[in-house]
Structures are given as C-alpha cells and as structure tokens.
Amino acid sequence: MASLVRATTVMGAGTIASRTLGFVKAIVLAQALGVVASAGADSFAVANQMPNNLYVIVAGGVLSATLVPAIVRSAVHADGGAAYINKLITIALAVLTAAGLVATLLAPVLVRLYATHWSENQLALATAFAYWCLPQIFFYGLYTLLGEILNARSIFGPSTWAPVANNVVAISGLVAFIALFGADSSGARSVTDWTPGMITLVAGTATAGIAAQALILLAFWKRLNIRFRLDFAWRGVGLRETGKIAGWTFGMIVVTQIAGLVETNISALSSGNGASVFAFQTAWLAFMLPHSIIAVSLATAYFTRMASHATEGNLDALRADTAAALRRISTLILWASAGLIAIAIPFARLFADNFSSSLTLASIIVVLVVGLPAFSGLFVILRVFFALGDGRTPFLVTVFQTVIVIALVLSCGLLPHEYIVLGVGASLSIAGTAQTVLAAALLRRKLGVPLDGTVMSALVRGTVAAVIASAVGLYATYALGGLTAHGFPLSGFVPAIISMIIIGVVVTLVFVGVLALIRSPELRDGLTVVRRGRGRSSAE
16 A cells, blocks of 8 residues: 555656646647637647547557556566567557658648638648647657556656656747747737748647657666567567457547547637637646546556456455545545636636636536546546456447547537537536446446445545535635636736635635545545655654
C-alpha cells in the first residue's frame, strides 16, 4: 500500500504541475486567438487535434492498453524482457514514422474530413496549421511508448512530469506570438489575416513542445538497465499474443475516432458564429483535469498490480484491487465534479473576456462534468479487462457507446448555432454513462462481482455529498455575483481566481462535512493515508 501511495503521489504531483501549465497555455492561447466565435482558433484547434486523433488510431490506445500487461509478462523471460522491449520499440517506431509521413502528405484531405462545411479560406488556414502539427504523431507515439515501458517497470514519475516541458515550450511560442502580432481575445482576426510567420510560430512551437515531452524521457532509459538496439526479428518472443488484444483495441479506437469525427464536424458547424471546436476543447481541458490527476494517477499505479495479479492467476487480489480503485477514485472524482460545477462560471472567465462567452463556456463544462464520474470509472473497468487479456469486451461496449453518441450528436446539428456544442457535450455524458453501466455489468459477470456492496455504497455516499456540495457551491457563486455581467467573479482575471478559491473551499468543506456526517469509510481511509504521509515526513 505504501508503494502505491508513493507512486500515486508522484504521478499526481506531476500531473498537477503539467495540467496547471496546460491551463496557462490554454489561457494564453485564448488571449492570442479567442475562444468563442473565432474561426482562426477553430482552424488551429482542428489541425492540432488531428495528430492526437490519428496517433490514437494508429497506436495510442493499443500501446496504452497492451504494453503494461505484456511487459509485466515478458519479465519472466531469461533476459528479463529486454529482447521483447527492443522488438516492440522497433515495430512501434517503424509504424509511427510511416504514419507521420503519410498523414502529413494527406493534410488537405484530412482537414476536409474534420470540417466538411468550412469555407475554402478557413480550410486553407487549417491545412497550413496541419502541415506543422501532423508530425506530432511520431512524438506522441514515442512519448507513450517510453512512458508505458517505464510504468511497467514501476518507474511512474517521468511520464507524468514530461508534459511540463511541452507546456513551457508551447507557452513560450504563444507569448512570442502575442508580442509580435498582438492579442485577439475576441477572435476578430479573419482567417485571411494569417501570415506564414504567424502560422509557423503557433503551430511550430506546439509541435516542438510535443517533441520535447517525448525526448526528455530518453534521459530515464538507463534506469531500466536495458541496452536498446533496433531488432527486426519479430518472431518467437510472444508478440503474437500481444497482437490479439491489440487487434481488438485497435478496433475499439477506430470506432471511437469515427464518433470523434462526427463530433468535430457537428461542432464545426457553429465556427465563427458561436461556441465551436476550440470552445469544446477548452471545456474538455477542464473536464480532463480531475480525471488526469485522480483517476489516471491512481489507476496507472493499480494497473501494474492488476496485470501482475492476472499473470499469476490471483483473481482474489485482482477483485480487491478493482474494488479499492473504484471506491477511492469515485469518491475523489465526485468531489472534483461538485467543485467544477460550482466554479464553472469564474473558471470560464479565465478564457473568455465577456459575460456571454463565459456563460457559454461554463455551460459546456457543466454538461461534460455530469458524465465525469462514469468516464473515470470506465477508465478503471476497461483496464481490468485488459489486464485479463480481454480486448473483445471493451470493443463491444465501445461500439455500443459510439452508436448512441453518433445518433445524439447528429441530432445536435439541428439545433441553433449557440446550442450545438452544448448538445454535443450532453450527448457524450449520456452515452458515456450508459457505456460505463454496461461495462460494469459485464465485468461483474466476468470477474465475480468486483462491484460489490462497498463500491456501490461508496458511489451513493459520494453522490449525495457531491449534490449537496455543488448546490451550496453554486449558491456561493450566486452570492459573489457570478450570475451577473458585472459581478465580482467576472470583473477580471484575479477576481475570477479569488472566487474560484472561495467557492472551492466551500465545496470541499461541505463535501467532507457530509461524508463525516454519514460516517463514510472512504473519508476515514483518506485521513489515514494523510496521517501516514505526515508520519513518514516527520520521521525523515
């Protein structure tokens, strides 16, 4: 347990640092390009998101889902898994290099796929951005590959701290852009106003940041005690077994990206007229913050243990870890969800420069956050299937979710421009919750009731505390004047931050108070961990 707490603490701290800088980057980007009704920002958002989407299709989900269990299993080889890792890296580098080159050459075609209704001028701008951004595919892959190998050997810190380098490089580029070409927080700059130098500075430094994030992990390779060499002899080391689950995972990712393609196209309909692609990505950044800090940090540490238990055939330990991970993550995520809902308006003010845009962005954040507990729970549940070598079930539940998402998102295209992205966010929350319920039911049948009474009780207690805390937090927002155009939370950058702190403290006190009132075991567990941490600090 102590090692798990240490690993989670290291990853959580790194994630907080990188995500904080990520928000700084998003705020500077919003000041440079605008958020709502900014065609230039939407053009960059589509181009900068494409390499991430394409990388995930090519290798991302496959690497994340299969590497840790496969490397844990390969450790029993006579060479400690060194040959397996060398062959795996060689395959991945070959695939990523080819994918990056092909995608860059096909930039005009890919941009049209993601924004079929844009004007020729806006498509041309997005394509120019894409030529600079698409090489990110290779560096995303290298970062994930090295990070997962380190995680599989219980070296958790580097991959969570590496994004700090990415954000520093990208922020530097954006600050230079504002200094040279001026800020445009209202998004008034036309797509025809962009020069090659402006495009290069914004998109080029974005790609340089991703490269820095990947390459910095090479500094930690020596800790693995493995000498790397390219190895194209891919037979006889167990890659076929890895390929089976990878095939299902690849199918799952393709299905997910089809849904993402529909979401982006529908969101792009309102570009220049209301909240569109960039506004949605900004809201998604807020949505992912607690998931990354809490769910990913805890689940990544648990995942290595789960893979070991599955390899050993110790299903009792796997059940116990699954239940413990779900209980702890769900409680913390529900607290974070309550806080995000309550601070949504002052938080949105950090990116938008007027009341209307702030309210629009805040509304998108809220509808997304409603689905956050289910989203984080699914992250854990799918990794249990992967630890068991089952890629088929995650694929099937993803197909189920994708059908619902596509149907709901397509209907959002019929809404007025100002409500399209709001509808897309609500569609994701509805479909994601349904997917999690199905996945939990299937896991229950496969593993032997991992969602036992303690997990369900924790969900109920956490939900009750979250509803009450968010209601009190929203009242605090109202009391501070957050629902009026000239209220304190919306009167400037600093007042918005002060308001967020006040509201966040209120939500936390109420949430903890409710858990204490109902004698929540999760609260006692959390306090025990804190006391142990203080004890170790004092001893040191």
